[in-house]
Amino acid sequence: MADARDATPQRIDLDLLAQRPLPEIAQAADKNSRGRVCVLGGSAQVPGGVALTAEAALRAGAGKVRIGTIAPAAVTVGCLVPEAAVLALPISPAGEIATTVALLEEAVRAADAVVVGPAMSCGEHGAILARQTLALVTALQGIVLDAAALLCLECHREHLAATPGHVVLTPHIGEMAAMLACKASVIEADRPGAVRHAAKRFNAVAVLKGPTTFIATPKGHLFAYNGGSAGLATGGSGDVLAGIIGALLARGATGLDAALWGAWVHGEAGRRCSAAVGPIGYLARELLGFIPRLLHSAQQLLAPDRREASRSHTR
Numbered sequence: 121m122a123d124a125r126d127a128t129p130q131r132i133d134l135d136l137l138a139q140r141p142l143p144e145i146a147q148a149a150d151k152n153s154r155g156r157v158c159v160l161g162g163s164a165q166v167p168g169g170v171a172l173t174a175e176a177a178l179r180a181g182a183g184k185v186r187i188g189t190i191a192p193a194a195v196t197v198g199c200l201v202p203e204a205a206v207l208a209l210p211i212s213p214a215g216e217i218a219t220t221v222a223l224l225e226e227a228v229r230a231a232d233a234v235v236v237g238p239a240m241s242c243g244e245h246g247a248i249l250a251r252q253t254l255a256l257v258t259a260l261q262g263i264v265l266d267a268a269a270l271l272c273l274e275c276h277r278e279h280l281a282a283t284p285g286h287v288v289l290t291p292h293i294g295e296m297a298a299m300l301a302c303k304a305s306v307i308e309a310d311r312p313g314a315v316r317h318a319a320k321r322f323n324a325v326a327v328l329k330g331p332t333t334f335i336a337t338p339k340g341h342l343f344a345y346n347g348g349s350a351g352l353a354t355g356g357s358g359d360v361l362a363g364i365i366g367a368l369l370a371r372g373a374t375g376l377d378a379a380l381w382g383a384w385v386h387g388e389a390g391r392r393c394s395a396a397v398g399p400i401g402y403l404a405r406e407l408l409g410f411i412p413r414l415l416h417s418a419q420q421l422l423a424p425d426r427r428e429a430s431r432s433h434t435r
């Protein structure tokens with residue numbers, strides 16, 4: 121990783137995003153053309169995390185969201201997000217592999233982007249969901265791999281090698297250590313190097329979350345966002361980020377643009393919560409309500425005729 125140490129990251133701010141506008145959503149667009157997101161995750165220990173991801177995707181503009189989660193949690197999750205469809209997956213996919221695969225294929229094929237892993241605690245479950253999704257990767261506009269879905273990436277390198285940069289990995293430091301089979305202290309010592317190494321190794325956009333979030337591309341481009349709020353270090357906050365990125369991929373953004381915009385919107389939502397509630401103690405679900413306005417106002421500000429205004433605004 122030493123070769124990456126001298127790389128200076130580009131700062132993720134409105135000036136950078138102005139150069140990378142998101143695909144517009146037409147005024148007349150119906151819900152199928154605004155982006156369909158499938159969220160696969162959840163566990164008996166953390167049944168509600170997928171609801172955060174699904175709602176974040178809806179708040180970021182997805183027209184349709186479907187949640188595939190463990191059967192015992194499916195009804196509850198559906199009630200938490202009545203705007204989403206729910207798919208009940210067998211709790212032990214290894215034992216019912218054929219059913220799981222058939223259900224997943226149908227769900228993934230009906231989506232533009234898939235988010236795999238939020239709130240999933242079982243490595244085996246994650247491995248199967250990630251494998252099935254990656255097998256269909258070319259039919260999708262994007263995939264986000266999060267949490268437990270990141271723990272088996274070595275087995276998926278063949279699939280990942282074939283993707284044209286629309287897979288986004290969202291590890292925190294512990295997950296990054298598992299991905300690269302090293303100690304967390306090694307990642308801690310060189311976060312920019314680690315994220316670049318992971319992006320290259322797995323041929324994906326890598327997002328290393330933390331007080332400063334680093335984003336890298338397989339070609340070695342490096343970006344950093346450090347404008348968030350300490351209160352973002354709270355259970356479920358990463359699930360929200362994964363949902364935002366999933367929705368932006370589904371509307372047609374590239375993996376890199378979805379990651380850059382996602383990190384910025386997530387961090388700014390944290391700042392809004394911090395101002396409204398207090399620097400720590402706000403809930404991940406309280407981030408959700410800020411997403412639509414942040415996305416909308418940033419895009420308005422960045423419309424071509426307003427870019428000059430954005431520059432003076434951010435100075």
Ligand SMILES: NC(=O)C1=CN([C@@H]2O[C@H](COP(=O)(O)OP(=O)(O)OC[C@H]3O[C@@H](n4cnc5c(N)ncnc54)[C@H](OP(=O)(O)O)[C@@H]3O)[C@@H](O)[C@H]2O)[C@@H](O)CC1
Nearest residue numbers: 166168169237238239240267293294295304355356358359
């Ligand atoms: N649990 C909850 O309350 C909620 C969880 N939710 C969701 O569940 C999912 C799993 O979350 P989680 O919290 O169960 O596992 P998480 O902390 O990600 O650890 C995974 C591994 O990483 C390691 N690791 C972590 N940080 C590290 C570090 N700095 N440095 C080094 N190691 C570090 C950690 O090691 P350990 O801390 O056990 O030593 C462990 O091995 C996720 O999607 C989350 O959003 C929410 O939906 C709702 C509330």
Ligand SMILES: Nc1ncnc2c1ncn2[C@@H]1O[C@H](COP(=O)(O)OP(=O)(O)O)[C@@H](O)[C@H]1O
Nearest residue numbers: 292329330331348349352353355356357358359
């Ligand atoms: N001290 C901090 N300051 C700003 N942002 C932070 C800080 N700590 C964590 N974050 C952000 O909060 C989110 C936490 O995600 P994650 O670790 O996956 O939590 P969870 O697994 O509970 O959802 C990430 O987006 C990360 O960048």
